[in-house]
Amino acid sequence: MPQTPLSVSHPAVRRGVNAGPWSLGWVLVVLAVLAFYPVVFRNFLTLGVTIVLFAGMATAWDVLGGWTGQLSLGHAVFVGIGAYTMALLVLRAGVAPWWGAMAGVGASVVVAAMWGAVTFRLRGPYFALASIAVAEMTRIVANNWASLTGGAEGVSLPSLPRFLGLDLFSRRVEFYIALVLLGLAVVAASWLQRSRFGYHLQAIREDEDAAMAVGINPTRDKVLAFLASAALTSLGGSLYGIFLGFFEPRGMFSLDLSVQLALMAYIGGVGTLFGPLVGAGLLVGGSEVLRIYFPGKSLFVYGLLIILVVLFAPDGLGTVVRRVRRV
Amino acid sequence: MKQMIMALALVFLVLGTAGGTSGAAPASGEPIRIGAISSLTGSFATFGSMERAGYALAVDDINTAGGLNGRPLVIDLQDDTSSANTALTVAEQFINSGVPLILGAYSSSVTKPLAVYMARQRVPLLNSNSADDSITKPGSDYVFRVGQNTDAYVKPFFALFKQLGTIKTIAILVSNNALGHSVENSLLTQAKDGGYPVVFDQAYDEGLTDFRPVLNRIKDTGADVLAMSSYEADAVALMRQIKEVNLNAKIFAGAGATGFAIPSFLKGGGDTVEYVITSAAWSPDVHYPKAHELFARLKAFMGGAEPSYHAIRAYAGATVAADALRRAATLSPEGIRAALQTTSLTTPFGTVEFKDFSGFHNQNPLPSILMQVQHRAYVTVWPLDVAVGKVIYPTPVWTARK
Amino acid sequence: MVEFIQIVVNGIFTGGVYAIIGIGLSLIFGVMRIVNFAHGVFLVVGMFTTLFFFERLHVDPFLVIPLVVLVGGLLGVIVERSLLEPIARAPEHASILMTVGIGLVLSNVLLFTFGDAPQIINTRYSTSTWHLGPITFSTALTISFFLTVVVISGLALLLGRTDLGRAIRAAAQNADAAELQGINTRRVRSLVFGMGFALAALAGALLLPQLFAHPSIGPTYTLKAFIVTVLGGMGNVAGAIGGGLLLGITESLGAAYVSSSYRDVFGLAAFLLVLLLRPAGLFGRSRT
Incomplete structure (x- = not known):
């Protein structure tokens, strides 16, 4: 790979790495506005849960993909681990789903640590390719190891204990849990925006060799970012499993799902606080609109949208809004 | 937003x-x-x-x-x-x-x-x-x-096997998805109940398409019946390659209906799908x-x-x-x-x-029927009270066909 | 033993087509540094172009190959000029994203044009075979393997013996130096992308008589192409041949002797190992 010199065109460099102390305030404002969604759109909770949940997972993806600049196309592994660990513990051991979700986080962190330690010596597209291979192998193994996962027939969750008296299958409850998750992910991102660790990651993203020269340990920092990203994605996966109520390895570990998370972040803007949220809203909400008005054409428009974003808004649509506001 | x-x-x-x-x-x-x-x-x-x-x-x-x-x-x-x-x-x-x-x-x-x-x-x-x-x-x-359901799809096959009498062993090859495994489980249970040893049992990953290595293995087992379950594209590819590797079974069975029981199977498969017996939910002959x-x-x-x-x-x-x-x-x-x-x-x-x-x-406990491809058309052959044709059995070996 | 040879022979023949898919991808990566996520879709475009000519002109699918290659090449040049050239200087994720978008658009155009049902064509040789001693050869696979060898030899001559080939190799080694030598790298990039598309389309034409065409199977082939190129070394054209054959044989043996449900794991595992241990590929010397 040719080494790209510190690129002055990179969004983070262009707008200044520190977006200002008010960013946390914005996080709270946006979350507070979103909290009214179930009240306003009480008939469209399923869509709301999907948008917020995917926004949360895309933001988690962005911790590695955007802030650290390591393009992963295998994050479905953590969605799958989160969902399966939770479900299998519920079904086989009667463990409550929230503890199951924690166990999923543990499992995801272990997997991410091994995965990162082995493949982080690869850079750029090589890391992305390796991530596809890891995810595809995981999918095939999950599909075939029936005694562990239930195999291709999938698992279903007929009933769950109540969480603090709340019905976990209620879309309203799921929405607020997803919102909390999104909040966690965005707060993590906003911390990356300002903390020393965040600067390290951004330095690695811009030029790994230069970062090493100033005393940053890229492999360690990349692995740490990967762990955080995996843990948050895994929580999202557990909730996604509950939301679906039934799932199979081919859906939970699919390359499509991995690519979708990355696309949401890119379309909204990587390495920004709200980019993944904007991307998730556009892609999930948009495909629902397209499904109704352009039946069968939604993927086509999806593809077109991606091309247009790359050509005309390479930093993501979220940053277009920002630029317009600054003018 | x-x-x-x-x-x-x-x-x-x-x-x-x-x-x-x-x-x-x-x-x-x-x-x-x-x-x-x-x-x-x-x-x-x-x-x-x-x-x-x-x-x-x-x-x-x-x-x-x-x-x-x-x-x-x-x-x-x-x-x-x-x-x-x-x-x-x-x-x-x-x-x-x-x-x-x-x-x-x-x-x-x-x-x-x-x-x-x-x-x-x-x-x-x-x-x-x-x-x-x-x-x-x-x-x-x-x-x-x-x-x-898949149990019902599989059931008439075993009734047919019993009537034919000369069938002993069964090989199973299904697509690696929920439907495939459901068919596989039904086949395994009913084969056990009927006393037919299953000599080969595998699921194949969908996507591609070179079945030759697996088919050669099945050929070695010499199974009387090859029971399959696939969606439409794989069903045709399977039959083509079965002919290619010269795998001869007495019955080629589409045990999960689906890909074996739709019009495009006849069109795409041409003469390679002749004599295949598939379960089906319905035919106009009922x-x-x-x-x-x-x-x-x-x-x-x-x-x-x-x-x-x-x-x-x-x-x-x-x-x-x-x-x-x-x-x-x-x-x-x-x-x-x-x-x-x-x-x-x-x-x-x-x-x-x-x-x-x-x-x-x-x-709904409705039984399935069996259809056999005869002269490039589906002919209902089972159960006998709705059958309009007789089962051609055993399937002629590939070299004996024109 | 006969069975083993039979399985290896099958693997080699399938591997030949994998090699063609991989060469195109490798060429594009070598010169343009683009990981082409639409490569499998290009192959499917080739399948449907063949299908279109086969059904309209009623001629043998192998005879329309020149037409298919031409269509693929033109499409490739158009795509490169209109969509990839403008982002040539952008960070690498932009080109990955762009090719994902191109793939989605192309596969959906196919969907609107040809519909949702898998398309299968019947030719005289779709299921015919010939024998060499106890070993059986598929006629369709044999023809496609023969054509593969012809095309690869032609490509080797083109790259090795012509000015254009030298320009391509120079641009792959160092684009700036090539530019200083008076090579129009912009033109080279367009040509290379056209060649990559054409090769993928060719692979589609070769596969159609045996397999089916469906607008949404592109990603499966993209993944195969990735595996082949990584095994052979990204950007290493000769390596892609070895990578293709290796993948074909590995899959065949794995499916026969281990389990067909784990078939794809063998290729992927080899892929990951090579990526980690020999990033330059099995057949190349490290660049760094």
Whole structure:
């Protein structure tokens, strides 16, 4: 790979790495506005849960993909681990789903640590390719190891204990849990925006060799970012499993799902606080609109949208809004 | 973001009216609307278009015959884009708009999460075409299935084997998905019960397509029967390569229907699919009233394309729904559920009753039939009372064919 | 033993087509540094173009190959000029994203044009075979393997012996230096992308008589192409041949002797190992 010199065109460099102390305030404002969604759109909770949940997972993806600049196309592994660990513990051991979700986080962190330690010596597209291979192998193994996962027939969750008296299958409850998750992910991102660790990651993203020269340990920092990203994605996966109520390895570990998370972040803007949220809203909400008005054409428009974003808004649509506001 | 929400809100306002299928009808009065979810786009769209035809004709017939006690039936058919997530979104919108009954979906992988959701919402789901056993086993009080499950697909094969007498061993090759494994389990159980050793049992990963290495292994086992389950493209590829590696079995069985029992199998497979025996849910040869007539009308509706049994089962599903709506004490989900449970109806597809048996719940116990490809056409060969042709057995070896 | 040879022979023949898919991808990566996520879709475009000519002109699918290659090449040049050239200087994720978008658009155009049903064509040789001793050869696979060898030899001559080939190799080694030598690298990039598309389309034409075409199977082939190129070394054209054959044989043996449900794991595992241990590929010397 040719080494790209510190690129002055990179969004983070262009707008200044520190977006200002008010960013946390914005996080709270946006979350507070979103909290009214179930009240306003009480008939469209399923869509709301999907948008917020995917926004949360895309933001988690962005911790590695955007802030650290390591393009992963295998994050479905953590969605799958989160969902399966939770479900299998519920079904086989009667463990409550929230503890199951924690166990999923543990499992995801272990997997991410091994995965990162082995493949982080690869850079750029090589890391992305390796991530596809890891995810595809995981999918095939999950599909075939029936005694562990239930195999291709999938698992279903007929009933769950109540969480603090709340019905976990209620879309309203799921929405607020997803919102909390999104909040966690965005707060993590906003911390990356300002903390020393965040600067390290951004330095690695811009030029790994230069970062090493100033005393940053890229492999360690990349692995740490990967762990955080995996843990948050895994929580999202557990909730996604509950939301679906039934799932199979081919859906939970699919390359499509991995690519979708990355696309949401890119379309909204990587390495920004709200980019993944904007991307998730556009892609999930948009495909629902397209499904109704352009039946069968939604993927086509999806593809077109991606091309247009790359050509005309390479930093993501979220940053277009920002630029317009600054003018 | 705000604008997007506004745009979405607008869309939702018109959502309830989009995509409806309604029939001009002598029935007057306020229409009764029920929901239907099918895969009109995406990987299962071939089957979704069959379901659409079945629903549309059923609505026409119901409404010209006086509707539901004088009120016309409207089936609001929505696309799930072959994705479970979309199906759940659509189902919620149906339920929130007061729909008391939903028909669907096509694929087992969409129907399973949908069934879990519907049971939780306590709104009945009437499924016509998903085959996976687990949808009604254990099932739930709110999930009803008109169509045959994989156990039923596999059963007539063993009846046939018993009658033929000279069959000893079975090899199994199924696609590595929910349907494939459901067929595999049914085959394993029934082979064990019938005392037929299974000498080979594998699932293949979908996607590609070089079956030669596996087929060579099966050839070595010398199994009498090769039982398979695949979607449409793989079914043809399998038969072609079976010929290529010169694998000879006494019976090539499409044990899960699906890819082996649709018109494109005949067209794509040419002479390699000759003599294949497949289970099927239905054929025009069955003795039910108006079966041949319905087949012709469906064909006309689909612009001359040959309908598969999926269209007829969707027709039957809509007919069963209308029957339950007529009999229901109240047009609430509970009222309709109670009415569905006492269904006893003869449709062009066959009799429909929802029974509990051997672990199944609210499952229509209709048997499957067997069809054999003879002279590039499906000929019903089993059970004997509806058969129009005799089974050609054993399958001629490849070298003996022209 | 006969069975083993039979399985290896099958693997080699399948591997030949994998090699063609991989060479195109490798060429594009070598010169343009683009990981082409639409490569499998290009192959499917080739399948449907063949299908179109086969059904309209009623000629043998192998005879329309020149037409298919031409269509593929033109499409490739158009795509490069209109969509990839403008982002040539953008960070690498932009080109990955762009090719994902191109793939989605192309596969959906196919969907609108040809519909959802898998398309299968029947030719005289779709299921015919010939024998060499106890070993059976598929006629369709044999023809496609023969054509593969011809095309690869032609390509080797083109790259090795012509000015254009030298320009391509120079641009792959160092674009700036090539530019200083008076090579129009912009033109080279367009040509290379056209060649990559054409090769993928060719692979599609070769596969159609045996397999089926469906608008949405592109990603499966993209993944195969990735595996082949990584095994052979990204950007290493000769390596892609070895990578293709290796993948074909590995899959065949794995499916026969281990389990067909784990078939794809063998290729992927080899892929990951090579990526980690020999990032330059099995057949190349490390660049760094």
